[in-house]
Every structure is written in C-alpha cells, then in structure tokens.
Amino acid sequence: MIRGLASLALVASLAATVAACAGGSLPGPASAAPSQPAASALPAGTYTTSAFQPAVTFTIPDGWEIVGDSANYFQLSPVGAGQVDGIYLFRNPNAASQDPACPDAAEAGVGATSFDLVPWIRSLPGLTVGNPAMATVGGLPGTSIDVRIKEGWTQSCSFANGSPTVPLFSGGSAGYRWVMYGDERMRLYLLDLPSGGTLVINVDTVDGPYIDQIVARALPIIRSMSFATGSGASPAAASPSSAP
Secondary structure, three states, rough: OOEEEOOOOOOOOOOOOOEEOOOOOOOOOOOOOOOOOOOEEEEEEEEEOOOOOOOOOEEEEOEEEEEEEEEEEEEEEOOOOOEEEEEEEEEEEEEEEEOOOOOOOOOOOOOOOOOHHHHHHHOOEEEEOOOHHHHHOOOOOEEEEEEEEOOOOOOOHHHHHOOOEEEEEHHHOOOOOEEEOOOEEEEEEEEEEOOOOOEEEEEOOOOOOHHHHHHHHHHHHHHHHHEEEOOOOOOOOOOOOOOO
C-alpha cells in the first residue's frame, strides 16, 4: 500500500490497492494486495487481529477502527483518519534501497534485526532521529526511536512531485513499502521476535505537529498489546510501563 494523496507514508500494496505515501502523500506505484475488511468504528474493548502474524491482542477506547489486517501488515487508526494517522505494524521489514531512483527493493548489506535496523535508520542523511531507548512491548524486547525528515532535505522520489522523501522499509514478497515524506513524523518500536525476525510498530502522522497527540492516544493501546509468539502459547502479557 502506498498512502495516497492525503498522506504519502508510502506503504506499497497492502490493504487493497490503496496509494499511500508518508508525510504528505502523493500517488505512487501500487500493486495487487490482499483484500481487507471494510474499516468501521469499533466499540471500546479488547480485540485480536484476524490475519496479522503473530496474532496481536489489544485494548482500545471508543473512536478507533481497523483499516488493514493482513499477515504482514496491520493498521489501527482514529476514526476518520484513514491512511493519514495511526498505529501500523509491519512483520519482517527490510531496510529500503536508498538509490535515488527509489526502486521498491531492499538495501544490500543491512540485516533485519532491531540491532541492524536502528543504526541504519540513524545513519540515513535525510532523517533526524532521536536518541534510541530500550523498549519492551508485549514481552518483545527492542528499541524505540522518533524519526522525521531532516530540515532542508530536498531529495525526492519521482512520484513525490518534488517533495522531500526518504525510503524506509521494503516488505519484499510481503507486499508493503513505506517511504517517509514531507512533514511526516513517527515513533518506531523495532522489536525482535523469539523465533527470529522483527516486528515494527509505527505510530505515524503526516501532520508533524500532531505527533505528540497521536503518540499520547496510541501509547495506552501499545501498552495493552500482547503477542501469540509460540505454538499454542498464550499471548505474552504487556507491562503497563513497557512502552516509553
């Protein structure tokens, strides 16, 4: 999925062939994607993903909706936010190619664990990245970082109409892509799965100044998350103080 004209957080071809781009959003390349349930407001309560793996159980207040749920991608957003703001989960993302042509490909030589991805993200010249902090969500250990486009950065993908962009994640055969754009800001939780692989939670807004508000709304939901990470195992409990 690539977030379309209202967003530009470039998630390529996920929840239906929706164009989505990080930050401010422009149409980008999109390919066929798994069909998704229609988004609808959910009453407050506890829910479990139907397709995303590992299954995630979480508790939400009124005012949220599930926008996408597939094996490698899950999106939960405030009602009406659509592809613009929300909580996004990615399974096993690759570092995205930094070729100026913006191919939908992985960056060679970058591993896929949180220990590989965090320093790589911090090394990207087009990003301003906050100090990393240890984080545990639902029993999964990892690192959290705050990310935005660096002021004055001008490099742009061809589909971004000249707006600044930084490719971030490529899902490869999983069928998603995420490219930061414009004023987009995010808080990333890069978590390591016990069986191997990485799970990324992204609290994201295309309206940069709104980041504190969306993070404040998202944190109680993230702190409630638990994951079914073992065969036949119950989801690991999340500590109320586990997500900074």
